[in-house]
Amino acid sequence: MGKLDEKKSILSILVDNKPGVLSRIVGLFSGRGFNIESLCVAETTDPLVSRITIVTSGESRVLEQIKKQLNKLINVIKVMDFTDLAFVQGEMALVKVRAKSEHRAEILRTVDIFKARVVDASPEYYIVEIIGDDSKIDAFLSLVKPMGIKEIARTGTIALAREKK
Amino acid sequence: MKLTGAQIIMKALQEEGVDTIFGFPGGAVLDIYDALVKTDLRHVLVRHEQGAVHAADGYARASGKVGVCLVTSGPGATNTVTGIASAYMDSVPLVVFTGQVPTALIGNDAFQEVDIVGITRPCTKHNYLVKDVEELERTIREAFFIARSGRPGPVLIDLPKDLVQAKTSNRPIKEVRLRSYHPTYEPNSKQLPKVVKLLKEAKRPLVFTGGGVILSKASEELRRFVAKIHAPVTSTLMGLGGFPASDPLWLGMIGMHGTYRANMSSGECDLLIAIGVRFDDRVTGRTDAFAPNAKIVHIDIDPTSIRKNIPVTVPIVGDCRITLEKLNALLETEDLGNIKEKRRPWLDQIEEWKSTMPLDYEQSDVIKPQFVVEKLYELTRGEAIITTEVGQNQMWAAQYYHFDRPNCFITSGGLGCMGFGFPAAIGAQIACPDKLVIDIAGDGSIQMNIQEMATAVQYNLPVKVAILNNGYLGMVRQWQELFYDRCYAHTEMSCAPDFVKLAEAYGAVGLRATKPEEVEGIIKEALSVQRPVIMDFQVEKEECVYPMVPAGEPITEMLLV
Numbered sequence: 001m002g003k004l005d006e007k008k009s010i011l012s013i014l015v016d017n018k019p020g021v022l023s024r025i026v027g028l029f030s031g032r033g034f035n036i037e038s039l040c041v042a043e044t045t046d047p048l049v050s051r052i053t054i055v056t057s058g059e060s061r062v063l064e065q066i067k068k069q070l071n072k073l074i075n076v077i078k079v080m081d082f083t084d085l086a087f088v089q090g091e092m093a094l095v096k097v098r099a100k101s102e103h104r105a106e107i108l109r110t111v112d113i114f115k116a117r118v119v120d121a122s123p124e125y126y127i128v129e130i131i132g133d134d135s136k137i138d139a140f141l142s143l144v145k146p147m148g149i150k151e152i153a154r155t156g157t158i159a160l161a162r163e164k165k
Numbered sequence: 166m167k168l169t170g171a172q173i174i175m176k177a178l179q180e181e182g183v184d185t186i187f188g189f190p191g192g193a194v195l196d197i198y199d200a201l202v203k204t205d206l207r208h209v210l211v212r213h214e215q216g217a218v219h220a221a222d223g224y225a226r227a228s229g230k231v232g233v234c235l236v237t238s239g240p241g242a243t244n245t246v247t248g249i250a251s252a253y254m255d256s257v258p259l260v261v262f263t264g265q266v267p268t269a270l271i272g273n274d275a276f277q278e279v280d281i282v283g284i285t286r287p288c289t290k291h292n293y294l295v296k297d298v299e300e301l302e303r304t305i306r307e308a309f310f311i312a313r314s315g316r317p318g319p320v321l322i323d324l325p326k327d328l329v330q331a332k333t334s335n336r337p338i339k340e341v342r343l344r345s346y347h348p349t350y351e352p353n354s355k356q357l358p359k360v361v362k363l364l365k366e367a368k369r370p371l372v373f374t375g376g377g378v379i380l381s382k383a384s385e386e387l388r389r390f391v392a393k394i395h396a397p398v399t400s401t402l403m404g405l406g407g408f409p410a411s412d413p414l415w416l417g418m419i420g421m422h423g424t425y426r427a428n429m430s431s432g433e434c435d436l437l438i439a440i441g442v443r444f445d446d447r448v449t450g451r452t453d454a455f456a457p458n459a460k461i462v463h464i465d466i467d468p469t470s471i472r473k474n475i476p477v478t479v480p481i482v483g484d485c486r487i488t489l490e491k492l493n494a495l496l497e498t499e500d501l502g503n504i505k506e507k508r509r510p511w512l513d514q515i516e517e518w519k520s521t522m523p524l525d526y527e528q529s530d531v532i533k534p535q536f537v538v539e540k541l542y543e544l545t546r547g548e549a550i551i552t553t554e555v556g557q558n559q560m561w562a563a564q565y566y567h568f569d570r571p572n573c574f575i576t577s578g579g580l581g582c583m584g585f586g587f588p589a590a591i592g593a594q595i596a597c598p599d600k601l602v603i604d605i606a607g608d609g610s611i612q613m614n615i616q617e618m619a620t621a622v623q624y625n626l627p628v629k630v631a632i633l634n635n636g637y638l639g640m641v642r643q644w645q646e647l648f649y650d651r652c653y654a655h656t657e658m659s660c661a662p663d664f665v666k667l668a669e670a671y672g673a674v675g676l677r678a679t680k681p682e683e684v685e686g687i688i689k690e691a692l693s694v695q696r697p698v699i700m701d702f703q704v705e706k707e708e709c710v711y712p713m714v715p716a717g718e719p720i721t722e723m724l725l726v
């Protein structure tokens with residue numbers, strides 16, 4: 001019911017860089033039954049301010065409520081919704097992929113195609129670092145999956161709005 | 166000069182204009198108490214921390230000031246949670262100070278440690294753990310600013326013991342400014358002409374008000390507005406008193422136990438002007454059937470309230486009083502024609518609903534609870550501050566006591582918290598020593614914070630408690646009667662104390678009425694003494710509150726008897 005209207009949204013939230021702020025934001029999502037698909041946090045150039053990037057999805061009415069609720073938090077300075085804006089997004093992943101000798105060349109080729117790089121190698125595994133939007137990372141993962149992926153760490157999406165040209 | 170953290174707290178409280186604190190001491194706040202007794206701040210010692218918060222809540226609502234509590238760490242802090250949640254739901258400005266174990270022990274499961282900031286995060290407007298004494302004064306000033314501005318609410322400050330002992334040279338705070346917090350008071354001026362236009366087109370407008378009208382002190386402007394547009398008015402439970410019940414345009418409360426005419430009006434109106442309400446499910450019933458024929462204007466200071474439950478034609482984010490002021494100014498320049506004539510068919514229709522389905526009950530040879538409330542209204546000439554517990558007592562108070570002024574009806578609306586009314590009455594009595602304060606109670610709810618009778622007696626507070634004693638958790642019993650085949654699972658409270666003796670045991674006055682003829686007499690007697698009184702009215706056991714809208718039904722589908 002109502003799922004037709006469901007859409008994905010990238011929210012970029014500037015907050016006071018203080019203990020407990022992230023927990024307020026996350027608590028707001030969990031307490032109201034909103035879903036978080038990914039979440040990234042780090043300090044900005046202003047050490048008093050952090051940027052939190054959250055990917056979430058829901059009906060437009062729910063998204064509107066999420067944004068309003070976020071704005072209502074005392075430590076939230078600004079909420080930007082990139083859904084209808086021009087923006088740049090990216091994600092980084094570290095992938096520990098099994099590197100049997102017969103697969104090594106294939107893996108390196110794939111790494112090359114995706115402009116990823118091998119950041120660690122051991123007799124049995126490579127660790128590959130890949131940067132891009134989530135679909136690029138997904139595509140890379142699907143290609144190396146048959147060789148055997150041992151572990152993945154993904155940062156989740158970060159995003160910034162483009163400036164007018 | 167160097168001050169300790171505790172002294173800074175006292176100084177900040179005084180600068181914020183605080184004169185009364187409700188609290189309960191303990192190890193973690195000993196230094197604060199030690200500093201407190203050396204000031205002229207009044208401290209009211211309650212008997213349970215939940216009582217402290219509800220009392221501060223009643224104090225805040227009766228006085229329009231910020232209510233303040235002080236409790237110890239651990240169990241003291243957790244005992245405040247229900248009161249904080251109640252104040253949060255009803256947007257009551259409070260500052261709650263909790264003691265905390267010394268900074269070095271935080272996170273170590275120390276004796277009487279709880280993460281009260283974590284626990285209360287979802288039910289405070291904001292909260293703080295202060296870790297640096299240099300930050301203490303600023304934090305307190307921010308807390309008061311946040312509690313009372315915008316949509317008011319409770320703010321909690323957690324104070325580690327070493328912090329209140331630490332000394333610092335004091336630098337006064339001149340002004341509080343928060344980078345990220347700027348409530349919108351002024352409505353968007355483009356929206357207001359839209360309201361005027363809708364008002365001109367409407368044939369059946371209805372004004373629907375809530376607690377926001379009272380919080381923003383908008384009653385006067387509301388009256389002017391209503392006089393101008395000559396539209397009928399209904400309100401939520403929290404809005405009672407925002408518009409005078411003696412005005413001919415008053416319809417009574419709307420919602421699950423709203424009057425027939427108020428609920429029917431919401432079904433038939435073509436324009437609903439909602440002011441300071443949040444469309445609670447107890448008001449709207451089934452949301453897709455709420456005001457189905459109406460364009461909706463919604464004025465509220467909190468953007469999250471708008472379009473949360475109900476689609477809105479004209480959303481206006483702003484303070485209710487300022488918005489009404491501007492609307493009134495705009496209407497001043499408008500010719501609404503012969504408005505009284507234009508409204509006649511609509512008001513006639515409402516009058517007919519009223520005359521065919523009035524609020525009513527039949528008095529027999531057993532005392533009816535409604536009769537008690539009516540008598541209380543009559544004998545106090547409607548001039549008392551009424552607090553309530555939760556349940557049928559609360560609804561009968563809302564239906565049969567009529568409020569002409571704001572800040573006279575104090576009830577736990579959003580949380581519906583049993584045990585609220587009596588401590589709230591204590592707080593209201595302290596705020597308004599010259600007023601008559603009555604807690605209309607159920608026999609179940611009063612037992613939740615009855616221990617505060619000791620507080621009332623200790624501070625010579627002449628609060629009156631009127632127990633509508635039906636021997637049941639009446640409201641729940643009513644649901645069982647109507648929706649669970651009369652299976653009264655654990656709602657009978659046959660084992661209750663003798664409330665008259667209980668009052669006496671505390672040093673208060675106890676009175677009882679078992680027959681209708683005795684009701685008037687004991688109310689008069691209670692009103693004549695300057696002491697706390699419990700009136701035990703032995704009322705009809707299985708009386709129900711009507712009208713009633715079953716949960717999830719449209720509010721025009723009422724059960725009437």
Ligand SMILES: Cc1ncc(C[n+]2csc(CCOP(=O)(O)OP(=O)(O)O)c2C)c(N)n1
Pocket residue numbers: 554555556557558559581582583584606607608609610611633635637638639640641
């Ligand atoms: C703290 C708390 N516990 C439980 C409830 C659920 N509840 C709502 S009304 C009610 C009955 C209240 O009984 P009583 O105080 O005797 O009042 P009456 O309805 O009989 O007037 C109960 C148990 C509640 N509102 N608050």
